Amino acid sequence: MRILVLAHALRVGGGRVTCMNILDSLKRIDEANEYCLVVPDQPEYRALKLGGERYAVHYYRRRCGHLGRWFFDRFTLRRMCSHFQPDVIWGMGNLGLISPPCPQAVSIQNPYLFYNTKNTGRLSFTDQLWLFFLKRHFKRQLPATDLVFCQTATMQERLRTIFGYKGRAAVTSKVVSAFSASMAADGKPPAPISPFAGKYKLFYLARYYPHKGLEVLVEVMDQYREELADTIAVITIAPEQHKNAARLLDRIKRCGLQDRIINVGPLKQEQLADYYVSCDCLVMPTRLESFSGTYLESMHFGLPILTSDLDFAREVCSDAALYFDPWNAESIKDAILRLKNDPDLRKTLVERGRVRLSQSFGRTWQDVAKEMKKGLESLVAPRAK
Numbered sequence: 001m002r003i004l005v006l007a008h009a010l011r012v013g014g015g016r017v018t019c020m021n022i023l024d025s026l027k028r029i030d031e032a033n034e035y036c037l038v039v040p041d042q043p044e045y046r047a048l049k050l051g052g053e054r055y056a057v058h059y060y061r062r063r064c065g066h067l068g069r070w071f072f073d074r075f076t077l078r079r080m081c082s083h084f085q086p087d088v089i090w091g092m093g094n095l096g097l098i099s100p101p102c103p104q105a106v107s108i109q110n111p112y113l114f115y116n117t118k119n120t121g122r123l124s125f126t127d128q129l130w131l132f133f134l135k136r137h138f139k140r141q142l143p144a145t146d147l148v149f150c151q152t153a154t155m156q157e158r159l160r161t162i163f164g165y166k167g168r169a170a171v172t173s174k175v176v177s178a179f180s181a182s183m184a185a186d187g188k189p190p191a192p193i194s195p196f197a198g199k200y201k202l203f204y205l206a207r208y209y210p211h212k213g214l215e216v217l218v219e220v221m222d223q224y225r226e227e228l229a230d231t232i233a234v235i236t237i238a239p240e241q242h243k244n245a246a247r248l249l250d251r252i253k254r255c256g257l258q259d260r261i262i263n264v265g266p267l268k269q270e271q272l273a274d275y276y277v278s279c280d281c282l283v284m285p286t287r288l289e290s291f292s293g294t295y296l297e298s299m300h301f302g303l304p305i306l307t308s309d310l311d312f313a314r315e316v317c318s319d320a321a322l323y324f325d326p327w328n329a330e331s332i333k334d335a336i337l338r339l340k341n342d343p344d345l346r347k348t349l350v351e352r353g354r355v356r357l358s359q360s361f362g363r364t365w366q367d368v369a370k371e372m373k374k375g376l377e378s379l380v381a382p383r384a385k
Contacts (some may be wrong), residue, residue, distance in 0.1 A: 088376050093110075105376055106149070148170070202234055204233060217285055234279060238265055300354070
């Protein structure tokens with residue numbers, strides 16, 4: 001079977017981590033099928049060494065912003081498809097082809113397709129236009145999509161309710177990132193937070209996006225300086241990630257919060273373990289996710305979770321988290337203080353997290369890859385008879 005994999009949109013965040021884990025696992029377990037992989041031209045993907053006798057790899061280099069992406073999807077992908085002649089197409093990054101020449105599967109990664117503007121946060125006009133295009137393309141491709149992989153039952157329900165999809169859909173298994181599962185902390189606090197040894201540390205591992213709720217976290221630390229006097233928040237953004245990221249960092253300086261909100265910048269995979277074990281809890285005021293591996297990583301490293309009282313978080317964390325209203329600074333502050341002042345609650349959440357991780361997310365990435373490969377093969381098998 002010849003499989004064309006479209007993953008060129010998965011350049012950052014959880015989408016990239018998921019894609020890399022699956023592709024690396026397929027390389028190890030699948031000795032029969034041929035692949036044409038379209039992936040971002042990034043060192044992380046090249047490090048996977050995906051090329052080989054059964055792998056043709058196209059490293060997509062993003063040029064000319066959204067217009068360049070539209071041109072690539074509209075024309076270049078069609079030529080690649082015609083040349084490779086796949087038996088099945090797999091759009092790993094939300095989008096497949098509107099008129100595919102063969103059966104097609106799509107993996108949902110982008111939650112912006114399924115939530116309203118209250119959850120997405122304030123978007124620029126360009127981002128709004130691009131989101132309109134994505135939703136339009138997604139809706140147009142669904143009649144020609146034979147299987148949709150959803151990361152959660154929540155996303156599957158939203159797929160059917162919002163887009164009226166009546167075809168096959170499957171909720172895929174979730175596991176701790178292979179990178180995180182293999183990491184061990186060295187026991188020493190990372191240098192950027194070592195001066196704050198006596199402080200209660202809130203860890204928010206996230207790239208900047210409008211929906212991540214970083215602004216409300218700044219509001220919490222600003223409004224409740226006295227109640228949270230011995231508390232710091234550790235964030236991981238860079239000013240170039242978004243124009244609002246630079247504004248947020250400037251706001252932290254203007255409010256004199258540099259010693260209350262510690263921005264350590266984007267972290268490499270090998271740095272994560274030390275931050276997880278050196279902080280006291282995970283705080284995630286995010287307002288939409290298709291799925292977040294950060295929840296599982298926190299459970300893995302024994303970090304109690306404070307997060308948004310929303311459907312996607314409830315499905316993943318269940319009773320292993322303390323929930324708050326992500327639009328309400330006081331609600332977030334109350335949750336922080338409740339956890340901070342109740343050691344028994346912390347122990348309970350950590351234990352529940354370990355149990356939930358082992359019972360609900362105890363599979364491996366190779367198991368996930370086998371599951372998805374089986375789904376792809378099922379699309380071709382009926383036509384081969």
